[in-house]
Amino acid sequence: MLNHIQPGDELDLDPMGTWRGTRHIFEKKAIWAIRAACAARRPLLIQGEPGCGKSQLARAVAQAMKWPFISTVIHHRSECTDLQWHFDAVARLGQAQLLSQPGVTVFSRNEGRSTTDDDGHIREVHSENEPPIREKRLAAEHFLAPGPLWWAVNWASARAQFRACDFGIQSQPPHVRHCLDKKLKEEAIQNLSDEPYAMHDRINPTGRVLLIDEIDKANADLPNGLLEVLDNGGFSIPYLSKGLVTPDKGRPLVIVTTNRERTLPPAFMRRCFVYTIKMDEDPEAFKSWLVARGRVHFGKYAHCHEEVLRECAHQLWKFRKEAISQGQGKPGQGEYLDLVRALMEIETDKEQQRKRLKDLVEFAFDKSQQVDL
Numbered sequence: 199m200l201n202h203i204q205p206g207d208e209l210d211l212d213p214m215g216t217w218r219g220t221r222h223i224f225e226k227k228a229i230w231a232i233r234a235a236c237a238a239r240r241p242l243l244i245q246g247e248p249g250c251g252k253s254q255l256a257r258a259v260a261q262a263m264k265w266p267f268i269s270t271v272i273h274h275r276s277e278c279t280d281l282q283w284h285f286d287a288v289a290r291l292g293q294a295q296l297l298s299q300p301g302v303t304v305f306s307r308n309e310g311r312s313t314t315d316d317d318g319h320i321r322e323v324h325s326e327n328e329p330p331i332r333e334k335r336l337a338a339e340h341f342l343a344p345g346p347l348w349w350a351v352n353w354a355s356a357r358a359q360f361r362a363c364d365f366g367i368q369s370q371p372p373h374v375r376h377c378l379d380k381k382l383k384e385e386a387i388q389n390l391s392d393e394p395y396a397m398h399d400r401i402n403p404t405g406r407v408l409l410i411d412e413i414d415k416a417n418a419d420l421p422n423g424l425l426e427v428l429d430n431g432g433f434s435i436p437y438l439s440k441g442l443v444t445p446d447k448g449r450p451l452v453i454v455t456t457n458r459e460r461t462l463p464p465a466f467m468r469r470c471f472v473y474t475i476k477m478d479e480d481p482e483a484f485k486s487w488l489v490a491r492g493r494v495h496f497g498k499y500a501h502c503h504e505e506v507l508r509e510c511a512h513q514l515w516k517f518r519k520e521a522i523s524q525g526q527g528k529p530g531q532g533e534y535l536d537l538v539r540a541l542m543e544i545e546t547d548k549e550q551q552r553k554r555l556k557d558l559v560e561f562a563f564d565k566s567q568q569v570d571l
Contacts, residue, residue, distance in 0.1 A: 347433065
């Protein structure tokens with residue numbers, strides 16, 4: 199696992215859905231945390247400040263290993279079953295009402311069809327031993343979409359269910375373009391007009407990376423509900439006759455992130471490996487760490503100047519110390535990169551960037567929530 203990656207290696211990350219292209223640098227602790235969690239077949243819980251690169255690590259691992267990248271962001275209404283499947287009961291009710299209307303002709307993929315009689319009522323066309331089309335079209339499988347955990351646990355089963363879900367709300371399928379070699383990618387792209395998910399049929403991945411982002415946004419029921427999956431590697435589904443999703447031979451790597459807004463249940467924590475991304479408390483080490491990341495992201499541009507990177511890092515340290523002393527939210531790596539990006543977009547000359555820094559720094563780094571007007 200990541201045996202070809204060494205500490206300090208840099209990787210250009212391709213755009214994936216709403217994720218824009220960027221660069222990632224692998225750190226020694228991160229590499230060993232990933233290796234340990236994968237070897238133990240346990241989730242890796244990554245905790246740290248917002249914007250410190252927790253989510254990006256999961257994406258970088260997926261691209262480095264050429265494994266599908268599956269991601270989901272947790273919010274306060276998220277439930278455990280949302281990660282496993284989504285059953286669209288509203289769509290099923292609507293389809294049932296549609297099938298009960300006179301004059302409706304129903305075409306069912308690979309299932310024959312129905313026509314209407316002289317009175318305008320549905321007359322179903324099917325073989326003697328075949329269930330009625332109305333019954334088949336209202337079968338649960340047509341309204342059941344696989345969730346992120348399903349894709350991670352059993353790729354082939356999730357792919358089959360994804361195709362069987364004709365009417366229900368679909369979740370975003372995994373990102374797989376980075377998994378294909380050049381020839382397969384070109385063939386898949388050519389077939390996208392006829393088959394939107396042709397790429398998913400061209401891979402049988404040995405592993406998958408699942409990112410469960412910001413789990414601390416949910417109440418305790420969600421992480422507690424994951425205990426069955428974490429212990430057994432599978433879960434039950436009440437809507438299918440088979441009723442179970444069991445793990446395949448692939449190796450899913452589950453990465454969970456938290457900003458520590460809430461304390462996670464002890465039972466959940468015991469089942470995770472934990473990697474904490476800490477900011478160095480030594481000012482010079484902290485600034486050097488930031489400058490190194492600025493260099494990774496923007497160093498290929500001629501108008502990325504080392505002096506400007508260092509001055510931005512110095513200003514961030516000052517604002518962090520002030521925020522900590524006042525009990526305010528402190529800026530971090532994300533805000534640092536945002537400021538550098540803004541300076542490079544506005545000015546190209548080094549001295550002009552340094553002057554403009556004085557005008558822009560408070561907009562990027564001042565995170566005061568309560569202001570007297």
